[in-house]
Amino acid sequence: MLLVLAGSMLTFAMVQEATVVEPHPRGTVIIEQKIDNTPTEFRLDRRVEPLIEQKFRNIVRQAYDYSCGSAALTTVLKYYLGRDLNERQVMEGLLHYGESERIVERRAFSMLDMKRLVTALGYPAGGFRANIDDLMELDHPAIVPINHAGFKHFVVLRAIRDGRVFIADPAVGNYSFTLAQFAEKWDDNVLFIVFPGGDKPFDSLELKEEDLRYVDDQTLTMLMRQQLPEFYESTERRIQNLLERQKNNPDGEAENTRKQLHYRRN
Numbered sequence: 001m002l003l004v005l006a007g008s009m010l011t012f013a014m015v016q017e018a019t020v021v022e023p024h025p026r027g028t029v030i031i032e033q034k035i036d037n038t039p040t041e042f043r044l045d046r047r048v049e050p051l052i053e054q055k056f057r058n059i060v061r062q063a064y065d066y067s068c069g070s071a072a073l074t075t076v077l078k079y080y081l082g083r084d085l086n087e088r089q090v091m092e093g094l095l096h097y098g099e100s101e102r103i104v105e106r107r108a109f110s111m112l113d114m115k116r117l118v119t120a121l122g123y124p125a126g127g128f129r130a131n132i133d134d135l136m137e138l139d140h141p142a143i144v145p146i147n148h149a150g151f152k153h154f155v156v157l158r159a160i161r162d163g164r165v166f167i168a169d170p171a172v173g174n175y176s177f178t179l180a181q182f183a184e185k186w187d188d189n190v191l192f193i194v195f196p197g198g199d200k201p202f203d204s205l206e207l208k209e210e211d212l213r214y215v216d217d218q219t220l221t222m223l224m225r226q227q228l229p230e231f232y233e234s235t236e237r238r239i240q241n242l243l244e245r246q247k248n249n250p251d252g253e254a255e256n257t258r259k260q261l262h263y264r265r266n
Contacts, residue, residue, distance in 0.1 A: 164177065
């Protein structure tokens with residue numbers, strides 16, 4: 001009798017242990033579904049990636065307001081060349097090999113500082129002046145300076161596809177510009193490229209299918225018109241009134257009206 005009881009308890013313990021579910025990782029969604037009204041359950045685990053992780057996928061996020069250059073370079077070294085470095089290490093390298101006094105004075109790193117560091121790491125690199133047509137033929141990611149919202153900022157140009165420039169921004173994340181928008185923001189038409197040399201690049205900066213799932217500007221405008229029709233109607237009325245006033249204004253006032261129109265449209 002005791003043997004039967006001990007065997008039953010052991011069997012119960014084994015079954016209970018087998019059915020214990022370990023805590024699932026944060027961000028994982030568990031779906032349980034009964035099949036054909038039977039006690040058997042079908043379980044499927046899926047991890048839902050937070051939006052912030054999607055935005056900064058394969059980007060080293062800058063730690064300081066002035067460190068976009070070091071974060072952009074760390075992004076290229078880590079996700080294009082496979083060098084497991086963090087931003088602090090790259091910043092220390094830039095200060096060591098670059099013009100440290102000028103770096104401290106201007107609170108920013110230059111392309112020359114970047115070149116000196118990556119040369120010390122054994123990679124050929126250089127800064128170049130180019131145009132949009134040159135960018136279309138790039139087969140390497142490039143660090144480019146842009147002037148965005150009144151600030152000068154380093155970002156990584158990943159690739160150009162279907163008339164859009166795909167950017168890895170250490171402050172904002174992954175996004176894209178139209179070619180025309182990028183041409184307006186591109187500062188001084190220069191870029192900095194680190195070449196992999198004889199090694200095959202790691203290249204996690206290559207565009208993936210999810211990167212191409214963007215809402216084009218025309219569709220976005222159409223959706224905004226549908227959601228906020230009153231705003232667009234009032235805006236169009238103001239623009240029409242300005243145009244009517246421009247017909248009767250002297251040249252000076254006409255120029256002022258033109259500037260108002262430009263401001264309102266943007």
